[in-house]
Amino acid sequence: MSMPRLTTQRVAEPALHAGGHSAAPASALERWLLRTLMAALPRAGYSVVLWDGSSAGEDTGMRVLIRDRAALWQVIRDPALHFGDLYSAGRIEVEGDLVTFLERTYAALVAGRSGSTSPLWRLWSDVTPRSRSIDAARDNIKLHYDLGNDFYELWLDRESMQYTCAYFPEAGMSLEAAQRAKMDHVCRKLRLRPGQRVFEAGCGWGGFALHMAREYGVQVRAWNISREQVLYATERARAAGLDGRVAFVEDDYRNIRGECDAFVSVGMLEHVGPENYGALGAVIDRCLAPDGLGLIHTIGRNRPEAMNGWIERRIFPGAQPPSLGEMMGIFEPLSFSVLDVENLRLHYAETLRHWMARYLAVVDRVRATRGAEFARAWQLYLAGSIAAFTTGRMQLFQVLFARERNNDLPATRRHLYP
Secondary structure, X not given: OOOOOEEEEEOOOOOOOOOOOOOOOOOHXXXXXXXXXXXXXXXOOOEEEOOOOEEEEEOOOOEEEEOOHHHHHHHHHOHHHHHHHHHHOOOEEEEXXXXXXXXXXXXXXXXXHHHOOOHHHHOOOOOOOOOOOHHHHHHHHHOOHHHOHHHHHOOOXXXXXXXXXXXXXXXXXXXXXXXXXXXXXXXXXXXXXOOOEEEEEOOOOXXXXXXXXXXXXXXXXXXXXXXXXXXXXXXXXXXXOOOOOEEEEEOOHHHOOOOEEEEEEEOOHHHOOHXXXXXXXXXXXXXXXXXXXEEEEEEEEOOOOOOOHHHHHHHOOOOOOOEHHHHHHHHHHHOEEEEEEEEOHHHHHHHHHHHHHHHHHOHHHHHHHHOHHHHHHHHHHHHHHHHHHHOOOOEEEEEEEEEOOOOOOOOOOHHHOO
C-alpha cells in the first residue's frame, strides 16, 4: 500500500489568526519552516495548515490549524513547551481526535529523532526540571494538587479520590471498582496484617490510607506537603471514625521518622527527582523494620528522560518520572532486595480514559469557573497522558522490596490473585 504523499499546498479556505481577522500571507521563509517542521515528523499522519491556507504534511483528513504568524514561530522554537500553550489559548486547533493526533505525533517524534537530518532537532531540547528542594517542592505541589478539591472531585473516582493508576483485572470495571482493586493489589503485595504499622509517603486525599486501615486493620501515618489534601484527608478520617488509626502529617517525606512494618508510596516518586533518591532510600532505611516490606508505585520511563516541557512548567512542576535503572538509586546503596516489578502501563491508559470521559462530561463547568484556557489545557494534558501510555513513552512501575536478610517471603505469587 502506498504511503500518503508529503505535500505543500494552499487549501481552499483561509485560516484565521487568534484575533479572528485575516492575516498577511505566509512568507516563503515561513512556508519553508512549515515544510521543515513536517520533515522532522516523518509520516506523522496529518497535515498542518497555516493562517493563510498554506499546508504541509499528509492528506489524511486530520489537520492542525496554526492560527497566526507568532504561533508558528513559537512552535518552531520550542514545540514541547509552546504547542501546549498555543493549544490552550486556541491559537492552534486540531481537527480530528486529539488522542490519535498525539499518538501519531509521539510516534513521528521517535522516527524523526532516529532518522531525520532536519535542522530543527538542533534547536529542540528537553526542559531542565526546576528545583525539588524541600521549599521548592512545597511550591511545586501548590501549583498542581492545591488547585482545589472541588476541581478534582468533578472527575476522579467518587469513593476514594485516587489520582493514580487504577487496576482493571476484569473487563468493564467501573473506575471506582478498579481503584479499589488497585489498593487491594498493593495491600496484598505488602501482605498487610492487622496491627501492623504502615508509613505512606505522599497520600493524596487520603483514600488509600483509609482503605488500609478500614479493610486491613493497620495503623497508618501518612505524609503529604499539600495542605489542601491533608485537611481534606483528616476530615474524611474523622467522618469515617478512623482518626484514631490514621494520622495525616503535613510534612515532607525527608522528615519521616519512626519505625514501620510497611513503607508505601503511590504516585509520589515522580516528584522526588533522581538527585534525591539517595535521601529517600535513607528515610526508608531508618524506618523499615528488619522484616518489613516496601512498595513504590510510580510513573516511569524505559530510559532516563526529562518530562515534556509544557507539562513540567504548566501542569506538573518539578516532575521527572524515572527509569527502572534510576530507581535502583533508592535500593542499591542500602542493599535492599527488589522482590517484584510489575508494569501496569495499559492499566494507566484505561484509568486515563475514564478520567477523560468524566472530565469531558463536566468541561463546561470547568470552563465557566476557571476559564477556557484552563479547561483546554487540562483536556490536552489528559489526552497527552493517554497517548503517552498507549505508545509506551510512559510506564507505570510497582516495585516491591525488602531488606536483604528478610527470608519471610512467600514462595509464589498466589496471594496476589485471590
